[in-house]
Amino acid sequence: MAEKLVIDKNAADNEYFHRDFHISGDRGVRYVGENYGDDAVVEYLEKFTKAYYSPLIAKIKSDGLKAMKEHIENIYAVEKYPDNVACTIDGEKLSVEVSECPAVKYMKESGYEPSKWYVMLTSVVNDVIAKECGYNFEMISYSEENGAASYKFFK
């Protein structure tokens, strides 16, 4: 007779941290890009950003770029790579330097090559947030090799 196997877990037994979701996120933009084109990826991410990040957008409108800085730093803290990002505020300018993207690192280590649309999860999302708050956004550099990036928000 085979053994009966049981796992019984409470939500509190584990941390909510499933890095495979980075691959799933990229597969989403890849599908939209391959089937509907680049503009559709922009359209999709614009709708996502306006819907999901509306509380963040409201906070930036009231508190300024400090709220965006906290948001970006929190992303890297959640991903367990807080030292991979450096954010500097100088008046109405927020400069961000990413030494290596944890998502790109994970995807590549898993044998999955991120699509050419993956960068848009940074560039389009940030551009939409900036515009909604009356700021400009510029993606200064991005490395497809490891996701290292440099970008800024400014008036």
Place this chain on the structure above:
Amino acid sequence: MVSCTEFIPLYSELFKYLEEKGGHDEVVKYWEYISDTYVADLLGKEVAGKGLRGCFDYWSKSLNEEACDFRMELDEDKGEFTIDMRWCPSKGMLNSLEHMEPYHDYCGHCAVLYARQLEKYGIVSDCFDMSKVDEAKCFERYVLAEKKK
């Protein structure tokens, strides 16, 4: 980067976007695409050599990483594998977002993604109770096709 903890709203909005483009059929087409190009490699590999035990091993990893509140049972004598999801963090997160509406058939992806691959290995969905997804709960039972006959 969108953090992996913020993926679920991104996924939900993708389903909405695809439905705008081509209706619910387009969303199902996407689920089938993901099943064939992604789940096939992960779940398929587990099940190919181990049968129902492969289901147990596959979901042991993903449900723990997703911090689900669940009970999973494998009874190889009965040829049965069940997941009693008492609280799904993904659906729970969507339900808790007051500022955005989840995709109306968000949980539908689970029914398509896995059953489609398992059928290739003689494992079929015997029950997928989604009547309580509004409470982030569901129940799934997979059985060996030969036992279901």
